[in-house]
Structures are given as C-alpha cells and as structure tokens.
Amino acid sequence: MDKKSKIYIAGHRGMVGAAIWRILSSKGYTNLIGKSSSELDLRNQNEVLSFFSNEKPDVVIDAAARVGGILANNNYPYQFLMDNLQIQNNLIDAALNNDVKKFIFLGSSCIYPKFAQQPLKEEYLLTDSLEPTNEWYAIAKITGVKACESIRKQFGKDYVSLMPTNLYGTHDNFDLKTSHVLPAMIRKFHEAKLNDHSPVELWGSGSPMREFLFVDDMAEAVVFALDNRLPEYLYNVGTGIDLTIRELAETIQNIVGHKGEIVWDSSKPDGTPRKLMDISKMHQLGWKHKVELKEGIEKTYNWFLENIDNFKEVKL
Template sequence: MSEAATFSPRPLDRDQPFYVAGHRGLVGGALWRTLETNGFERLLGRSSSELDLTDRRAVFAFFEAEKPTYVALAAAKVGGILANSTYPADFLSVNLQIQTNVMDAALEHGVERLLFLGSSCIYPKLAPQPLKEEYLLTGPLEETNDAYAIAKIAGILGVQAVRRQHGLPWISAMPTNLYGPGDNFSPQGSHVLPALIRRYDEAARSGASTVENWGTGSPRREFLHVDDMAEACLFLMENYDGPSQVNVGSGSDVTIKEIAETIAEVVGYTGDVEWDTTKPDGTPQKLMDVGLINQAGWKARIGLREGLESTVEWYRANAGSLRQ
C-alpha cells in the first residue's frame, strides 16, 4: 500500500443526496435498504432504462441535475463462469464505460465521497490464501473471468488516481462471493450459489432423481450475505480513508460440494448428484483476508445456513417474476 490505511469516524450527512448506481441490483438494492434504515432521506436511483450508464452524455447530465454528495458505484455487468468466458469483450467494455463515466462525472461535479465496488476476482489465480489486499497485480488472473477482473482493477486504480491527483477521500471495497435477496437466478447469468439454489429447488419440486453440477466440487469459496455487505459499505464510507481496496468477507470458506449439499438440505432435495468433471472448476480457492476491516470494528453477522434459508425463502416467493 502506498499510504497507510486510515480508519477514523467521518459520519455522512443523512440530509445530503446519495446516489446508488445499480440500486436495483443485488448489492445496490441491499445498500439502498441499509441507507433507508440508517436515516438517509435523499436517496437517488435510476434503472438502466432510465439512465444508461454507458451513455457518457446522459451520465453527466444526471450528475449536473441531481448533484449527489455521495456515490456508491455498485452498477456493473456481472455473471458467472459461463457468461464471463463467453462474452469477455462485453464484460470488459461495458464495465470500463460504466466506471469511467460515473467517476468522471462525480469528479466534475464535486462528489465528496465515492465508494467503488469490485470483486475478489481481481486477485491472481494462484495467489497465497487468504487473499491479502497487497496481492493485487502480483500474478496472472483466472482465465475464465480475466476481462471482468481487468475492468475492476481499472476501477481501483481510478479511485487511487483521483486520491493522488485531487485529494478526494474516495475508496474501494472488494466483496467476496455475495448472495441473498435480489440475486440473479437465471441459468445463463447466475453465479454459483444462486445457480445451485435454482437447480436443486427445481429438482426437488419436480421429483428429479439426479442433479448435475459443473466441475469436481473441490474448489473452495467464501460466501457473504448481501445485507452484511451493505452494512460494510456504509461502515467503510463513514470510517475508512485510504488508497488500498478493502476486502469484505466472512473470513471462512467451504467447498462447492459442501455448499451444494447444504442447499440440497435446505430445499429438500434427496436425489443423487453427478459432477461433470469436463467443465471448468475456476480458481481453486478464493478466501479473503478480512483482517483490515475486522480490526476496524466490522465483522459479518449472518451465518451461511441462516443466509441460505432466507435466500431460498425469498427465491421461492419471487420465482415467478425472476429473470429466466
């Protein structure tokens, strides 16, 4: 880290306009709920149909009209292994456009505090575990999502550049694998946990005798409930001022096989499971070192089993209106 990490309370003014970019997504939606609970009165949000963040002119016009004091940049084009490996050019281009447009407009219109949200995939594929903040840019990335990772790394460097050139207390946070209400459960665009929830729930409901999963089931993954992530975002915006991205996670991981077994129990699936080992596993392990944020006073509070049960309940209640 080029500067020392600084944790000092700096409460945000609840009466100032706060723009949540991507407020209808998994993280943005949870952050919106958290901000409402914490007394923020002037929340700003626009759906992608109302404001295309790849349209630079439209983004600047929005900032000129609304003049947000705070920004949480949670908007992004996201997807799982299949989507990332199939459409790398899209993931790189769209995310670079979103980040650059929002950050440039925020800088021009004097946004005081900006939080950029990245992903644990920014770290090298074979970096030592758990992943420390200083491992950024120390080795090759995982090939299946390198384009998305490069875009997120560019966002981190964009925040650092603004800090150096303009002295603004902008920051970045890197969440581990997130899940919870509002997730993407579509077969083509979902990440591993919501994909497993949908697969096992459909199998349980249909009485299927077998479920097939990708890979070997051996990779280890860390999961964090999105409500925990939202609370961490507000905590960081009110307490952290440093150039390094800050890892946000639960601090523990499980194998894909273990998470699949737990999901099967939660949804009531009792059939067989087959693993298609011709499909990619992805990174062997992605466990975040969360010492920095834990030492500052924040820790995840929602257990994995508890989080899975509430997520399955939400999924079943909203299955009819989710993306197919």
C-alpha cells in the first residue's frame, strides 16, 4: 500500500481505531483521516455521502460501532441492531459508490453461533443459533461481513472482514457498568489495593476459558490486511491461546500488586465455557501476534494509571 494513500479510519477515537491510527502513523502512513461521532454521525446517510464525495478516500477501515456488554445489549436492543446496521451500511455503500479500493470491516468472535465447536473456524459463521444476549449486535455485524463478501463476489473489490477475539489495551473502557472482563478486573484490583487490599469479588466460578489479544496486535493485523490482498472474505484474528478466568484474575492481581483475597460469586453466570479462535488462516498468510498477555496487561495497567482521571464518566 502506498504510504500516501488516503485512509479513512471510522471510529478513530475508540480503542481499536486509536490503535490503528497510532500504528499506521508509526509506519509512515501520512494521509490518515478521522471524524468524531459529533463531527460526522455515521448513522446519517446524507452526511456520510457528502463526506465521501468531498474526501474521496482510497481506503476505509471501519472501527466505528456501537459496542457494549450484556447489560447494554439487553437494555438497548434496537440501538445495537439499528445503529450498527446504519453505520456500516452507510460506510460500505458510500465506499462502493465512491470507488474505494479497499475496505476493512471488523466483526467480532461473539457473532459466531453460541454452541459452535471450538476452536472457532471462519466457516462456522451462520451454522447455528446466536447467543441471545447479543443477537442484535451479532445480526448487524453478520450483515456487515456479508455485505463486504457480496461486494467482493459481485464487483471483485478487496473488501475484507477481520474477526477479532476479545481485545484489551490502551484507551480501553474501565467503566465497571459497561466494561469487558479484563479492564474491569484491572480497575477492581487497583481500587481494592488502594482500599487496604480489601477482597475482590468476581462473577462466576473462574473456570470459563477465554482468549485475549492486545489492541496493538489487532491494529497490526489491520495493517497486514492493508498491505496484502487477502484471498478470502473473512479472517479470525487472535492469539490462539486461552486461559481460565481464574488464571486471568491471578495474573492481573500480581501485576497490580493486590495482596487480598479473591471471592468467586458462583451464584452469577459463567457464560460460554470456552471461546477460542482458530487463527490458522492468518498464521498461514504470515500474521502472528507479538504481545503476550502479561506484557499487554502491564502496558494496559500503566496506561490506566496515567489516565485514571480521564475515564470517570459512564458511557452508555
């Protein structure tokens, strides 16, 4: 990819978008463009069309979405379905009609069927029922993957989807009402440490197994997809390594320096027993993660400490 190509990163202020911007800048890509949601509401088709006809980007990376945990999905099913459909439909259609050469769409491992065989292979998409708690989000995301696949099929354009596993890292969401498990644990252990090493209560039994990828590695996978024409329409992106939630908690506890007790509340649900991606397709093409979990958590905790005053607000 030409380093002067005009690359529009939708959602460039989010955790993933910011990492993509950072990594592309560090690799000498000089013509990056981004707009916040208050400058350009991607749900508004007219605004998106006029932005594309003015800017004429060569490449679009779609890291904009309404994202959230079970609670948010449960309370706002319509927004999770419709906002995501509108954002991605407007972006994909405007890209196609403005001759954007390459489009990178981000799906998510949580859109695979609830009881799919492990590790998750790309071909398991749409083979069984979804997890009911996030089906709104999943249906929208599956539509995005299929829209890009249909453009690939019908117009021969390089529109590709990457399917990230659970991501974490700098610019993560540490708000306990809406955050994912890893940043929530960092915050809980940190606050308990400051509170004289008080016990930390965590949900479930600690036995489910999960995979985590540092967000800079995700951004590197996006750069890989930018620099290479990937032969298929969909690729899983992860480490291929999982661990129990209990092991994750103990790793974070050590890094944070919390010396108190961990109390597992087994009256709370565990969720899916295992969720691991099969990443052999990306490995065969030559991409592999670089940041191992301990190093990634250390970096994330340092970022948390440096930015602790900036993320007090609830994002719902």
